[in-house]
Amino acid sequence: MSPRKNEKIQEIRDIRQHELKEAAIELFGTKGYAATKISDITNKAEQSHGLFYHYFKSKEDLYVKVILELLTVIIGTVDQAEEEHDSPLKQLEWLTEVTHSGSLRDGVHRHILIMQALYSDHLTQEVKEEIVGKYRFMVERIEHIIIRGQISGEFIEGDAEELAVYHLSLVHGLLLTNARKISPIKVSAEKVLRQLKRHPGQGDDQ
Amino acid sequence: MSPRKNEKIQEIRDIRQHELKEAAIELFGTKGYAATKISDITNKAEQSHGLFYHYFKSKEDLYVKVILELLTVIIGTVDQAEEEHDSPLKQLEWLTEVTHSGSLRDGVHRHILIMQALYSDHLTQEVKEEIVGKYRFMVERIEHIIIRGQISGEFIEGDAEELAVYHLSLVHGLLLTNARKISPIKVSAEKVLRQLKRHPGQGDDQ
DNA sequence: GTCTATAAAGGGATAGAC
């Protein structure tokens, strides 16, 4: 078998796996893990049922791989926010916008999926810990941005961890609210950051 | 059969049904609808598997009944907030506290369950509309409280519907964050209402 | 009203042909 041939085969493998992952993200994110059937995933990815098991050991295998990849991407987004913007306020504004952007396919399902994963109880202890660890790391990064914002005077005073929880809870709550189409609103980063931003003119002892 | 006897039988029916509903609320709320087995419910309620079908037509039947009842209870809580407190700010503070109170069993699972129901897609159109209708009614009630708070000058200006969505999203996001035990915090109504409360001293043109 | 046993269906996973 020529090296050229191997390359081609590897390319096909990558494409098929990617198709399944993309389908899975949307389905897991909307229906949840338990309610999503293998056949739902393969149908959406336009593959046969059997082929699934050529690429993933099991439904849970795919699930865990997808979650961990998404967490890595999200952490990468935090990196990007810190690289591309100077002020902590601008960093969180940009992050918030990115999180809510991409009409469905992009950011939203991915974040919803992470939330569900953190909340689910069907994973083994080890896997769960790996996921929680990555998530915690992300929260800590937000926390540090908030601390720098407090020092610069852009953000209100208070326990940074608690403020991070309030901020992320609002972001995630809005994602869920917009995911179901009941009272969808255009999320604005400025409005999200209302609860974190310092109001000039009061207690300005900087 | 004496009337006394019928009463007794009815009482047993009510108790059994209630036990199943309570168990279902906790399980649906933590594991989700699809992942919850009938046997999970009957085990928790300490009943036999078969008895379930003596009280409910199906798993979905129980689910729908529970959701609709919970929505009625939540709307009743909004009524209570308006009866027992005068100022819109106090009303929302009280509601927020009540929602996050009751260490697990009480409020929290119930609200999480509602959120999941609004977001799920396995229900028939009619049932879904009934649920969404009740939920919308609740959101409108919050909206009206916000409008009154804007008139009284307690709340910031802006589209009341949008403000209601931000408020409820934060409340729900915090419920979810606290439900998984990753970074649990003591939710304070005052902090939740930071994003809604007017800051004295700026634009005070009342 | 309550239980155990069983039927019926659904869906995850595998086998084997192409």
Next chain:
DNA sequence: GTCTATCCCTTTATAGAC
């Protein structure tokens, strides 16, 4: 690498005895 057919376990739902 891909597909169809099938296995088999899990879970919903029913039957029938007590």
